[in-house]
Structures are given as C-alpha cells and as structure tokens.
Amino acid sequence: MNPVYDPQQIEAKWQKRWAEAKLFEADADPKRQKYYVLEMLPYPSGDIHMGHVRNYSIGDALARYMWMQGYNVIHPIGWDAFGLPAENAAIKSGRHPSEFTFSYIDRMRAQLQRAGFSYDWRREIASCVPEYYRWNQWFFLKMYERDLAYRKKSRVNWCPQCETVLANEQVVNGCCWRHETTPVVERELEQWFLKITAYAERLLDDMKELVRWPERVLTMQQNWIGKSIGTFVDFQVDGTGEPLRVFTTRVDTIFGCSAVFIAPEHPLVEKLIAWSPDPGKLRAEAERIKASAVRARVEVDLAKQGAATGFTARNPYNSESVPIWLANFVLMEYGTGAVMAVPAHDQRDFEFATAHGVPIRTVIVPRDGHLPQKLEGAYTETGSNGKLVNSGPYDGLTPEQAIERMTRDAEAQGFGKGTVQYRLRDWGISRQRYWGTPIPIVYCDNCGIIPVPEKDLPVLLPANATLTGQGQSPLARVPEFVNTHCPNCDGPARRETDTMDTFVDSSWYFYRYTDPKIATAPINREAVKYWFPVDQYIGGIEHAILHLIYMRFFTKVMQDIGLVDFPEPVARLFNQGMVIKDSAKMSKSRGNVVAPTEMFAKYGADTVRLYMLFAAPPEKDLDWSDEAIEGAARFLGRVYRLVAKYAAASAGVRAAPNAGTGAELSPEERRLLRKAHQTLRHVTEDMEGRWHFNTSVAMCMELANEIIDLEAAFRSGKVFGGVFTTAIEHLVLILSLFAPHIADELWEALGHAEPLLRVPWPKFDPELAKEEELEIPVQINGKLRSRIRVAAGTPEAEIRARALADERVVHHLNGRQVVKVIVVPDKLVSIVAK
RNA sequence: GCGAAAGUGGCGGAAUUGGCAGACGCGCCAGACUUAGGAUCUGGUCCCGCAAGGGGUGGGGGUUCGAGUCCCCCCUUUCGCACCA
Numbered sequence: 001m002n003p004v005y006d007p008q009q010i011e012a013k014w015q016k017r018w019a020e021a022k023l024f025e026a027d028a029d030p031k032r033q034k035y036y037v038l039e040m041l042p043y044p045s046g047d048i049h050m051g052h053v054r055n056y057s058i059g060d061a062l063a064r065y066m067w068m069q070g071y072n073v074i075h076p077i078g079w080d081a082f083g084l085p086a087e088n089a090a091i092k093s094g095r096h097p098s099e100f101t102f103s104y105i106d107r108m109r110a111q112l113q114r115a116g117f118s119y120d121w122r123r124e125i126a127s128c129v130p131e132y133y134r135w136n137q138w139f140f141l142k143m144y145e146r147d148l149a150y151r152k153k154s155r156v157n158w159c160p161q162c163e164t165v166l167a168n169e170q171v172v173n174g175c176c177w178r179h180e181t182t183p184v185v186e187r188e189l190e191q192w193f194l195k196i197t198a199y200a201e202r203l204l205d206d207m208k209e210l211v212r213w214p215e216r217v218l219t220m221q222q223n224w225i226g227k228s229i230g231t232f233v234d235f236q237v238d239g240t241g242e243p244l245r246v247f248t249t250r251v252d253t254i255f256g257c258s259a260v261f262i263a264p265e266h267p268l269v270e271k272l273i274a275w276s277p278d279p280g281k282l283r284a285e286a287e288r289i290k291a292s293a294v295r296a297r298v299e300v301d302l303a304k305q306g307a308a309t310g311f312t313a314r315n316p317y318n319s320e321s322v323p324i325w326l327a328n329f330v331l332m333e334y335g336t337g338a339v340m341a342v343p344a345h346d347q348r349d350f351e352f353a354t355a356h357g358v359p360i361r362t363v364i365v366p367r368d369g370h371l372p373q374k375l376e377g378a379y380t381e382t383g384s385n386g387k388l389v390n391s392g393p394y395d396g397l398t399p400e401q402a403i404e405r406m407t408r409d410a411e412a413q414g415f416g417k418g419t420v421q422y423r424l425r426d427w428g429i430s431r432q433r434y435w436g437t438p439i440p441i442v443y444c445d446n447c448g449i450i451p452v453p454e455k456d457l458p459v460l461l462p463a464n465a466t467l468t469g470q471g472q473s474p475l476a477r478v479p480e481f482v483n484t485h486c487p488n489c490d491g492p493a494r495r496e497t498d499t500m501d502t503f504v505d506s507s508w509y510f511y512r513y514t515d516p517k518i519a520t521a522p523i524n525r526e527a528v529k530y531w532f533p534v535d536q537y538i539g540g541i542e543h544a545i546l547h548l549i550y551m552r553f554f555t556k557v558m559q560d561i562g563l564v565d566f567p568e569p570v571a572r573l574f575n576q577g578m579v580i581k582d583s584a585k586m587s588k589s590r591g592n593v594v595a596p597t598e599m600f601a602k603y604g605a606d607t608v609r610l611y612m613l614f615a616a617p618p619e620k621d622l623d624w625s626d627e628a629i630e631g632a633a634r635f636l637g638r639v640y641r642l643v644a645k646y647a648a649a650s651a652g653v654r655a656a657p658n659a660g661t662g663a664e665l666s667p668e669e670r671r672l673l674r675k676a677h678q679t680l681r682h683v684t685e686d687m688e689g690r691w692h693f694n695t696s697v698a699m700c701m702e703l704a705n706e707i708i709d710l711e712a713a714f715r716s717g718k719v720f721g722g723v724f725t726t727a728i729e730h731l732v733l734i735l736s737l738f739a740p741h742i743a744d745e746l747w748e749a750l751g752h753a754e755p756l757l758r759v760p761w762p763k764f765d766p767e768l769a770k771e772e773e774l775e776i777p778v779q780i781n782g783k784l785r786s787r788i789r790v791a792a793g794t795p796e797a798e799i800r801a802r803a804l805a806d807e808r809v810v811h812h813l814n815g816r817q818v819v820k821v822i823v824v825p826d827k828l829v830s831i832v833a834k
Numbered sequence: 835g836c837g838a839a840a841g842u843g844g845c846g847g848a849a850u851u852g853g854c855a856g857a858c859g860c861g862c863c864a865g866a867c868u869u870a871g872g873a874u875c876u877g878g879u880c881c882c883g884c885a886a887g888g889g890g891u892g893g894g895g896g897u898u899c900g901a902g903u904c905c906c907c908c909c910u911u912u913c914g915c916a917c918c919a
Binding site for chain 2: 215216219220223224226228230246247248249250261304328329330331333334335338339340341342346347348349351421422423541544614615616617620621622623625627628629630631632634635637638641685689690692694695697698699700701702705775776777779781782784787819820821822824827828830831832
C-alpha cells in the first residue's frame with residue numbers, strides 16, 4: 001500500500017473497478033425493495049459547476065446509503081439538451097448546435113464520472129435526440145386530442161435577448177428568467193398553449209399528497225395558482241344596454257360601490273370611445289393610462305392613475321348608477337378586467353378614491369362598534385366581527401353570510417353568479433427558436449389545423465437551418481421542412497415552424513430513465529410501476545414553480561390517459577442551497593467561479609465532495625473557501641495514513657476481530673467502541689432524518705481523532721487489535737457515503753474483497769453507544785458552580801446527595817439555606833438557595 | 835406593504851425534546867521534527883481578569899430552578915408575494 005495518499009491514482013482505480021463490476025446498475029426486481037434517487041438533470045453548458053457537485057454529492061451519499069441498507073437503488077442522470085445557449089453559440093461560430101451539445105455532453109459526462117457519482121450510465125438520456133423528443137410530440141398530440149393543447153393569438157412576453165416568447169413562469173420581476181436585467185416586451189402572436197389551468201384544482205388539491213415537500217415550495221405553487229372564490233356581477237352601461245361584468249370576492253360590499261374601474265385594454269373601451277361625445281380625448285386618456293399600467297412590472301410602486309370615461313354603469317343590486325373609470329392598476333388578464341370600486345372596504349380603491357375624489361360609502365361596520373367619520377384606510381373585516389349596514393335587505397348580516405346570500409340572489413335573478421378564478425395562466429410553449437422539439441402540426445388551406453398523425457412521428461428537426469437569432473423561427477426559412485402534405489387531404493400544406501419550450505422535455509424525463517430506450521411508447525408502464533414514485537428528488541429552489549409545477553401537470557395528464565396510475569410523481573423533495581463565493585453567486589462576470597475539474601485535479605474528487613457536505617448543512621448556501629477545503633484534504637490524508645500504518649504494521653493482530661461487549665474489554669476499548677457506535681448512530685439517524693451531513697462528517701472526524709488518540713494504547717496492547725479494527729472499519733464504512741474512493745481503497749487494505757456499496761450498513765448497538773460515566777453540572781441559583789462525576793443511570797437521590805456534599809458546592813452555598821434541589825438524572829443538578 | 839425563514843467566536847458552523855453555549859473544521863498563537871516548510875505532529879485559542887471571579891447567542895422585556903431554544907415588542911438580513919379585485 002502506498003504510504004502517501006494519492007487521490008488521483010486511487011480514484012481512477014476505483015472508478016474503473018466500479019464500472020467493471022457494474023456496481024451501480026440496478027434492474028427491476030420484484031423481490032427487492034426499490035429506491036429511486038433523482039437529481040435535477042444538468043443542461044450541457046460545457047463544464048459542470050460547483051452547484052452540480054453539491055447537488056449530486058448529496059444525492060450520491062443518499063444513494064450509497066440506500067444501497068448499503070439493501071435497497072435496489074435506481075440513480076440515473078441525463079441531459080436537458082435542447083435550449084438557447086447552444087443555439088446562441090452556434091450563431092456566433094457558424095457551427096451546428098448539436099455539435100456543441102454533444103461535445104459538451106461528452107465533456108460533462110467525463111467530469112461527472114471523474115467525480116465518481118454512482119450513476120447507472122446505461123440509463124443516460126439526452127432530450128435532443130429524435131428517440132426522445134418524438135415523445136414530446138406524442139404528448140403534444142395526446143393533449144391536442146383532449147383539447148389540452150390549443151392555439152390562440154395572444155399578447156405574450158417576448159424577451160429581446162432570447163428573441164423568443166417566454167411563459168408567464170419564465171418572467172421574473174418583469175424580466176426574462178435568463179436575462180435578469182432585460183425587461184420583457186409584449187407582442188401579439190399566434191401561440192400554442194397547454195391547458196394547465198384545467199388542472200388548477202387538482203394541482204392544488206393533490207398538494208395534500210406532498211407531505212414530504214418543503215413548505216415554501218408548496219406555498220409558492222399555491223400562490224402561483226392563486227385560487228380565489230368570488231362572484232361575477234353584471235353591471236350595465238347606462239344608455240347603451242351594454243353589459244359590463246365585474247369579478248369580486250367581496251360582493252357583500254357592493255352597496256358601497258361608488259365606481260367601476262376597467263383596465264385600459266378592456267374591449268369595452270373601444271365602444272365607449274365610439275359612443276363618446278369627445279372620442280379623441282377619451283382615446284388619448286386610454287393611451288395615457290395604458291402607458292402607465294401595471295404591465296410595466298419593473299416599476300415597484302406604481303401610482304394609481306385613472307380617467308373618468310363620462311359613462312356610468314348600473315349596479316344591479318340597488319339600481320344605482322356609478323361612473324366608469326379607466327384605471328391603471330386593473331389587470332385585463334385577471335377576472336374580467338373590470339372591478340367594482342368600494343373605497344371604504346378595499347385599500348386600493350380607497351387610495352384611488354382619495355386621489356380622484358370618488359365618494360366613499362361605508363357598508364360594513366364592526367359588530368359592536370363604530371367606524372370613524374373619516375376613514376384613514378379601508379376597513380376590510382370579513383369575519384363575524386363585522387356586519388352590513390346601508391345594504392338594503394342585507395343589513396345586519398355578517399360579510400360571510402352576505403356573500404353567500406347575495407350570490408344566490410344574483411343567480412336567481414340572473415345578474416350574476418358564483419365563480420372561482422385562478423391566477424394561473426395556460427402554459428405558452430411556442431418558441432421562435434431552432435434548437436427544440438418541432439411542434440407536430442400542419443396547416444392546410446383546405447383542412448385547417450391538422451395534427452401530424454402518430455405514425456408519422458417524429459417530425460425531425462431539419463439539420464440545415466440557418467441560424468440568425470433574429471425574430472422569426474429559423475425553421476420558417478427551411479422550405480423542405482415547411483412545405484409538406486396535409487395528412488388529411490394530401491394537398492399542399494405548411495408545417496408549424498415554432499419549437500417547444502424546453503421545459504416540456506424536462507416534464508417527464510424521469511419516467512424515461514426507467515426504460516430509456518423503449519421505442520414503442522414514451523414510457524414502459526411495467527418499469528414505471530416498479531420504480532415509481534421517485535422517492536427522493538434533489539435540486540435547486542429556482543425550479544419551485546417552473547419545472548416542479550409543469551412536471552406535476554404532466555403526471556396528471558399521464559394519469560388521465562392511463563399511462564400511470566398515481567397523481568404525483570415525487571414523494572419527497574429537497575432543495576439544496578447554492579454554492580457561493582465571497583458571499584455572491586459564482587459567475588463568470590464576477591470572476592469568482594471555482595471550477596470543479598481544477599479542484600478534482602488538485603485535491604481529488606473525494607476531498608471536494610467531502611468539503612461540499614461538511615462546509616454547511618445542505619439546505620443552506622455554502623460559501624466556498626479555498627482555505628477550508630484544505631481541512632477536508634488534511635482529514636482524508638490523516639485517515640489514509642492511519643490505515644496505511646495500521647495495515648502495514650499489524651497484519652497479525654487484526655486477524656482476530658472482536659467487537660463483543662462485556663467485562664473483558666479494557667476502558668480504552670470500551671471508549672473506542674462507544675465512539676464508533678455513537679458515530680454510527682449519529683450518521684444513521686442523520687441519513688434517515690435531518691440530513692445534516694455536516695455534522696455526520698464532523699462525527700467521522702471525531703471518531704478518527706479518537707482512534708488516533710488511542711493508537712499508542714493499541715500499540716502497547718491496552719487495546720486489542722480486534723476492537724481497534726472494528727473502530728477503523730466503522731470509520732471507513734461510514735466515510736464511504738461521502739468519500740467513496742478512498743473508503744474502498746482503505747477497505748481493501750483492511751483485507752476485504754467486496755466494495756463497500758455491497759456491504760450491509762451495520763446496526764449501531766445502543767448499549768455500546770451509551771456513555772458509562774457522566775460529568776454532570778451542578779448549578780446554584782442558575783450559575784454553574786461545580787461538576788460531579790457519576791455513573792450513567794445513578795438514582796436521583798444519590799446524585800442529589802453527591803451534589804450537596806460536593807466541596808465546591810458547600811463552599812459556594814456558604815451556609816445558605818437550600819430551598820429546592822432539582823435533579824435531572826444524567827443531565828444536571830440545579831440548587832436553589834437563599 | 836404582506837408572508838416565511840434566519841441573526842451564535844476572527845470565519846464556516848455545532849447545541850433533535852428548555853438542561854455544561856461554541857462540537858467539528860478554517861484561521862491564528864506557541865512548540866516539536868526538519869537544510870527548508872505552504873508537509874506532518876503536539877498544545878493553546880469566546881471576551882474581561884494574574885487569579886478568584888465576572889460577562890456572553892442582534893436589542894429590550896417576560897415565563898422558568900434553568901432560555902441560543904418558549905412568549906411579547908423592536909432592529910437587521912435573506913427569500914417569496916406584491917396592485918390577482
């Protein structure tokens with residue numbers, strides 16, 4: 001055995017061995033309990049980054065632990081291979097995006113392999129190959145059949161940097177999610193949408209299955225779906241008979257309605273302009289309001305602006321006519337684009353009314369109280385503390401009662417109805433870019449929109465498109481692609497030239513892993529039945545809404561078309577923190593990027609991985625430190641030298657392992673075994689529960705320190721070789737979760753033939769882990785005054801007597817009267833004296 | 835503005851249920867071995883104090899024999915939502 005730790009040599013050796021032994025290959029086996037560890041698949045950008053290393057080190061520790069616990073572990077990886085960066089690189093260089101993509105995949109695969117992650121590489125997938133993306137097209141057709149994919153002209157978010165459309169989920173603070181400083185602009189385009197809104201209720205409802213998901217992810221998704229229960233009320237524009245429908249969640253306040261606000265884009269606006277005595281002025285006002293509207297979300301606190309239209313609308317509840325205003329804070333895309341204004345009971349309306357002189361009328365008051373003459377702000381009580389006034393037949397009801405009764409009355413009289421509204425919008429998937437899945441649709445002059453028949457899939461992405469990155473879809477300039485025959489009438493037809501959002505690719509990839517090559521269907525139902533659900537999914541919080549809601553949506557569609565028989569694909573989700581440096585996210589522009597490959601070359605993968613797990617608990621951000629990683633390297637070096645020295649010197653002694661308990665053990669031996677089992681207990685509990693790998697690694701360090709401390713005792717014969725061996729073997733075995741290469745190397749040096757992944761995880765012995773003698777603190781009036789040594793389990797009375805007899809305690813009591821003595825066995829003694 | 839999480843040595847972080855604050859590591863100090871050390875090993879390292887002792891977990895109050903942990907108020911940071919009617 002090499003006396004010097006050489007991670008490069010050891011890691012290469014074991015990676016080769018593992019591959020030859022097919023150590024990480026798992027096949028469905030009904031006789032064995034399965035476990036599915038999934039990490040978010042990387043985009044092939046060229047090199048893996050520290051965030052990947054962290055994410056995958058966590059997953060790898062878990063996968064290895066589950067293997068050692070005897071599970072049949074599926075642990076796959078693949079490539080989210082379509083997308084803009086490759087296309088942009090291609091535009092710059094004149095080469096094809098697939099060239100970049102595949103060469104990057106090769107490079108990053110080698111880097112992941114260099115890290116020694118326990119992936120079953122037979123299951124690798126890449127979303128940019130026809131064998132994969134044809135099934136995106138297949139899902140699209142299934143959704144089209146069920147009216148879940150549809151085309152409509154709509155105002156969409158356009159990122160001028162990406163030169164393409166973005167989904168609502170991809171707009172963050174008014175900017176593109178990939179270009180955080182580029183505001184999105186609006187465009188009117190014909191777009192394909194997936195009807196995720198049809199699943200809004202189920203996406204909400206099934207959250208009750210997601211008990212092992214982080215609360216904040218569920219909250220974010222809930223907010224994103226934004227369900228609210230309310231009422232449509234049909235006003236009428238006076239003198240025209242034109243209906244004007246508003247949506248409200250507070251119909252109970254409608255007797256306090258003193259205006260109707262409409263969005264500047266509301267279809268009624270054009271009509272009002274036409275009817276207006278001064279159309280020019282009204283149009284100008286509408287333009288002004290539109291320009292100041294909420295749409296420009298980059299602005300945080302928008303002043304409330306409005307313009308009176310000169311028209312009034314009649315409130316069907318009390319036949320009162322109120323003015324119609326254009327208002328910049330009313331959103332066209334939510335509800336009906338029109339709201340009733342109740343300044344007394346809605347803060348926004350209150351602000352607007354105060355600024356623009358709209359009357360404020362109180363219709364809800366505290367049940368046993370009054371409201372001030374002049375309100376400071378809106379009174380928004382909705383519960384039984386409030387009651388209705390000035391509301392005709394509804395006076396005296398609580399807001400809750402009133403909402404129910406008034407909605408019922410509106411329905412009975414035909415001027416309104418109860419409704420549920422969602423913030424969630426349908427998912428726009430059309431992208432005017434090349435490097436994505438072609439949308440399998442054909443436009444025929446005779447037959448209209450015709451889906452490509454299933455048997456004609458895949459619609460291949462043409463290899464020869466010219467990429468300019470400007471505006472239109474590149475596919476539109478490839479005549480051989482565009483021009484086709486109608487599947488229906490065989491007449492000339494044109495293909496859809498947009499490609500799909502790449503989030504479609506990642507909405508179902510984890511199913512494909514279970515049978516990555518199946519050519520007859522997107523997924524193998526039998527394989528999915530065995531392997532699903534994903535037991536543990538690990539990835540960054542940035543996907544809390546985007547990917548994690550799309551993926552849930554896809555699974556529900558798959559359930560509806562009979563592909564799977566469960567509503568949720570992922571049982572447990574974990575979001576790891578980011579890797580940062582100098583308290584900022586690593587980025588090329590900041591120049592604070594630490595390349596994993598360089599660190600692997602300098603320290604070895606084991607050290608980097610150990611450090612990733614040790615430096616912070618996994619859910620927190622981890623600030624990379626060039627110095628602190630040295631500590632991880634030093635630790636592995638010490639363990640290596642410990643075992644190397646021991647293996648060389650004591651071949652005879654370690655042939656007699658003895659991990660038994662009993663009186664024959666020396667105090668040193670008991671101490672060593674205790675530490676070994678405490679470490680095992682800690683790590684086992686950590687893996688099963690809290691996932692504070694940083695403390696697990698710390699425990700390994702403590703165990704190593706203890707062993708090194710007792711090395712002399714071992715040499716002098718006070719510690720029997722068997723016990724020493726047991727302690728070292730425990731250390732190496734536990735370490736294999738975090739630093740697998742060195743662990744296998746040392747395990748082999750200790751005389752074992754099997755790699756650690758195949759060694760059962762030992763059960764800790766609670767008896768051995770127990771402390772036998774304790775030092776417990778004695779407090780007098782809350783201050784620590786002494787410590788007494790007692791055997792574990794000493795009865796209360798004895799502890800009490802020992803504490804009171806303690807020399808230091810007697811000294812500190814100084815004759816004062818003992819009022820009370822609290823003894824917590826094995827923990828502490830607290831004396832109250834006066 | 836609303837909601838959530840967090841605030842502990844010079845630094846990363848320990849302290850599952852209220853019970854010795856600072857485990858483990860980094861850094862730093864001293865020493866050993868060395869031609870040398872950015873290798874390795876040993877010891878030390880919350881603050882004040884020679885000591886006895888005192889103080890200490892963002893600030894202030896409270897509950898308790900006992901509070902980093904529970905309660906109230908305030909401050910700061912991070913994240914999410916921000917006109918969704």
